[in-house]
Amino acid sequence: MLDRRLFLHLATWLGQWPAGPGLHVVRSRRRAQPAWDGRQRPAIAVASPECAILSVPPERVDAVRALAHGRSAEELLPMLPAAVGAPQFTTHAGLFRWSTSPAPLPDVGEWVPPATSGLPPWLRLFDREVLVVRDADGRYLAGAGIKRHDAYGHELAVDTVPAARGRGLARRLVAQAARRVLDEGAIPTYLHTFGNRSSARVAEAAGFPDRGWISYGVFPR
Structure with a gap:
């Protein structure tokens, strides 16, 4: 079972979680708001083995859905900056991990x-x-x-x-x-x-x- 904190985080951060199989482009006003460092993150996606959610600003959702249709994440990613109105931005892709039981390593800092x-x-x-x-x-x-x-x-x-x-x-x-x-x-x-x-x-x-x-x-x- 998915940890409740992780469920609430993904639902809040992305605007929806979970969804059915495949990629789902959803709207979230958070994508137009400053993130933790005061700068915007106009597109954020998290994909589990069961589903994938791509969160974009509300006014960009239709264009991104059309662009995402029939494309893999690898094909879509280079197109996303322009699609969300931020061609000057860059992209990132990698593993998403979490922990409910950190290793019992001694404190160091x-x-x-x-x-x-x-x-x-x-x-x-x-x-x-x-x-x-x-x-x-x-x-x-x-x-x-x-x-x-x-x-x-x-x-x-x-x-x-x-x-x-x-x-x-x-x-x-x-x-x-x-x-x-x-x-x-x-x-x-x-x-x-x-x-x-x-x-x-x-x-x-x-x-x-x-x-x-x-x-x-x-x-x-």
């Missing part, structure tokens, strides 16, 4: 404000505390942030500086952040591109299995 000195620019995009690992001299080594898409689903993002990779920091940060998300009453999700093997290993080790779900969409560059 501390929660700090995103404006803390010494953090990389990507962590400064978050509006709440971020999870950070620093060395004995206070230098940044790795970090994780939580993209709070809605009240029910929070996506994790993680990165490690090249010199600190191979120590298991990323997987421990993801597991630690996932426990916080669950404590907040939401479901932690984790997305990565198909070819990103290192990110896939982090996800598996942190307790985010590959269930055969994918996600794709249109994103700002």
